[in-house]
Amino acid sequence: MVSIAVLGYGIVGSGVVEVLNANQASIDKRAGIHIRIKYVLDKRRFPGNPVEDILTDDIETILQDPEVKVIAEVMGGVEPAYSWVKKALLCGKSVVSSNKELVAQHGAELLSIAKQMNTNFLFEASVGGGIPIIRPLNESLTADEIYEITGILNGTTNFILTKMTQEGREFEDVLKEAQALGYAERNPSADVEGHDACRKIAILSSLAFGMQVDYEDIYTEGITAISKLDIAYAKKMSCQIKLLATSQKEDQRIFARVSPTMIGSDHPLSTVQGVFNAVLVKGNMIGDVMFYGRGAGKLPTASAVVADIIDAVRHLNQNKICFWSTEKIQMMDLKDAPTRFFVRVAYEDFEGAIKEVENIFGVLEVVRLEEASKEFAIITELETEGLLQEKIEELQQRNGIKIVNRIRIEK
Ligand code: HSE
Numbered sequence: 001m002v003s004i005a006v007l008g009y010g011i012v013g014s015g016v017v018e019v020l021n022a023n024q025a026s027i028d029k030r031a032g033i034h035i036r037i038k039y040v041l042d043k044r045r046f047p048g049n050p051v052e053d054i055l056t057d058d059i060e061t062i063l064q065d066p067e068v069k070v071i072a073e074v075m076g077g078v079e080p081a082y083s084w085v086k087k088a089l090l091c092g093k094s095v096v097s098s099n100k101e102l103v104a105q106h107g108a109e110l111l112s113i114a115k116q117m118n119t120n121f122l123f124e125a126s127v128g129g130g131i132p133i134i135r136p137l138n139e140s141l142t143a144d145e146i147y148e149i150t151g152i153l154n155g156t157t158n159f160i161l162t163k164m165t166q167e168g169r170e171f172e173d174v175l176k177e178a179q180a181l182g183y184a185e186r187n188p189s190a191d192v193e194g195h196d197a198c199r200k201i202a203i204l205s206s207l208a209f210g211m212q213v214d215y216e217d218i219y220t221e222g223i224t225a226i227s228k229l230d231i232a233y234a235k236k237m238s239c240q241i242k243l244l245a246t247s248q249k250e251d252q253r254i255f256a257r258v259s260p261t262m263i264g265s266d267h268p269l270s271t272v273q274g275v276f277n278a279v280l281v282k283g284n285m286i287g288d289v290m291f292y293g294r295g296a297g298k299l300p301t302a303s304a305v306v307a308d309i310i311d312a313v314r315h316l317n318q319n320k321i322c323f324w325s326t327e328k329i330q331m332m333d334l335k336d337a338p339t340r341f342f343v344r345v346a347y348e349d350f351e352g353a354i355k356e357v358e359n360i361f362g363v364l365e366v367v368r369l370e371e372a373s374k375e376f377a378i379i380t381e382l383e384t385e386g387l388l389q390e391k392i393e394e395l396q397q398r399n400g401i402k403i404v405n406r407i408r409i410e411k
Contacts, residue, residue, distance in 0.1 A: 002031075002313050003038035003067040007059075007084065008075035009051060011182050012098050012125070013040065015302025016072055017051060020309075027306065031313040038068055059084050063091050070312045072305055073097040074125075076186075082106050089113045089121060094316065096308035098125035098301055104199035104215045107206065108326040115319050122308040122320075127200040128153060128277045130300025131293035132307075137207045137281070138322055144283030146208040150246040151279035152272050153200040155296030156184045156191035157223050157243040161260075162273045165231050165240065171224070183275055183296040193222035194243060194258040201245035204279070205256055207322070209249060211329040213256065218247075219334045221259040230405055233342070233369055233377055234262050239411060240270045255332035262342050262409040335386030342409040343392055346375040348400035356398045360391050375404060379411070 006013050020027060020037060028034045039062050040051045059080075062068055071088045073095055075081050081102045085095050089110060097103060103110075103126045114121040124134045128151070137146070152158050156178045163174040175192065178184045183191075190196045195215075202215035223243050234241050239262040247256040263270050268290055272278040277295025282288055294300035311320075347353035357364060357378055367377040380388055396403045 001034040001036055002069050002316070003036050003065070004070040004072065004309060005039040005041060005062045005068050006037060007041045007062075007071060007073045007081075009040050009042040009044070009046065009055075010074070010076075011298045012074040012301050012305065013042070013072075015298035016074060016305050016309075019299065019302045019306045023306075027310060031310045033313060035309065035313060038065070063087055063093075068093060069316055070094045070096065070309055072309055073099055073102070074305060075099065076101065078102055078105055085110060085121070086113060089117055089119055092117055092119055094120040094122070094312035096122045096124075096305055096312055098123070098305050100126040100196065100199040100203060104202045107203060108212050108324050111322050111324055112326065118317055118319050120312050120315055120320055122312055123203075124308050125301050125304035127203050128279060128291065128293065129155065129295040129297060130303045131277055131279065131291050131295065132304070133204065133279050133291050134207065136291065137204065141281065141283055141286065141289070144285045146249070146281060146283050148246070148248045148282040149201070149204050149208055149279060150244055150269070151201065151204070152242055152269055152277050153245045153279070153295065154191055154194075154197040154243055155275035155277055155294070156188065157194075157197070158272065158277065158295070159183060159275045160192070161223060161226070161241055161243065164226070164228065165235070168228060170228065171226070181275075182298060192224050194220040197243060197245040197258045201247050201256055201258060205247040205254060205329075206324050208247070208281070209254060209329055210323040211325050211327050213247070213254065213329055213331075217331045218256040218258060220257075223260050225405060226260055226407075227405070229369065229372055230344070230407060232371060233344070233367060236369060237262070237367060237411070238265050239263060239409070240265070241407065242269060242272070244269065250332065253330045253332040255334065255337045257334060257337070259408055262407055262411065264411040267410060333386075335384060335389075337385050338382050339385040339388060340382050340409045340411070341380045341388055341392065341406050342377055343380065343395075343406045344372075344375055344377045344404035345395065346402040346404050348374070350376070353401055356395060356401060360395050379409060
């Protein structure tokens with residue numbers, strides 16, 4: 001028998017207990033040994049709940065107990081998670097975590113401590129909920145040079161954009177539903193402003209490229225400025241608006257960005273709907289590989305945590321190599337990245353506005369929408385982001401013209 005502890009009895013923590021209890025027999029078979037939850041750490045009490053008898057609020061009890069070999073950290077937030085995980089690793093325990101803030105910020109350091117202590121730090125559930133993506137990057141795609149990862153990495157925003165598209169509903173209304181379903185973060189601005197997806201693409205990039213990618217260096221834009229009319233334009237062009245997180249390697253530099261993006265119906269990520277996430281990985285030998293599944297929610301996330309617990313139990317006293325150094329990778333300036341924009345232009349005089357557009361951009365595809373009066377949209381050619389932003393600003397300065405919105409487009 002091997003004993004484990006679960007830190008945090010929130011949505012994911014209670015899911016971990018549920019998965020371990022529901023699938024106990026097959027989990028024990030796969031682990032090769034009986035896994036017993038010896039402690040659940042939480043400040044709160046849960047009268048009448050079966051975990052009541054194993055609840056503690058004292059981390060030292062867990063850290064000092066030599067029977068506890070694996071700790072599942074599912075509390076979220078950087079502190080006290082960081083201090084406790086570090087201590088646990090230094091005590092020789094393996095740690096599995098679903099905490100993307102912790103992994104994005106301290107992953108490289110915690111992996112190096114695990115290596116030094118001959119234990120493991122595993123974090124499959126920190127990206128993509130129940131989708132296996134960390135282990136494939138670390139263990140399956142090792143023969144390739146990965147040159148691009150692009151994904152829909154936030155279930156809440158994908159759920160919101162899908163409902164806005166399918167049901168013509170407003171942003172705030174759908175956000176409330178996502179919160180009620182337990183998809184959104186405690187502070188939903190982490191979802192809708194793109195910060196959650198940003199941390200996840202930072203983790204995937206660091207793993208894929210083997211060097212530290214700081215999430216603060218990633219340009220991040222959320223979906224709060226996306227309106228019903230933007231979605232109507234997208235539909236007219238047979239596109240979907242998705243919050244895409246992308247990271248691409250060119251020479252020795254990478255360029256990374258999180259932003260709402262219009263994608264055509266032939267894009268592999270265009271059919272990903274609702275709370276589902278998907279990650280498209282491009283390797284120089286394997287070509288394109290895609291991973292798809294539930295990116296948020298109690299049981300899918302808990303399933304990934306428990307899979308890590310099983311892996312940690314199978315590898316007690318044996319460090320699994322993970323290629324993520326603390327050295328920072330060189331980032332490309334966003335201004336130098338090639339982009340196309342969909343731009344909504346409000347005008348006083350249509351002919352005059354079209355002339356101004358042609359003077360600045362040349363002749364472009366123009367899209368008109370019946371329900372959008374006194375405006376049209378243009379789709380730019382592929383140019384560097386810096387140059388395009390300058391041209392859009394120039395257009396904005398022209399008399400009688402106002403830029404209503406701009407969205408990156410891949411079509
Ligand atoms: N709030 C996150 C999401 C949860 O919506 O994807 C999973 O990380």
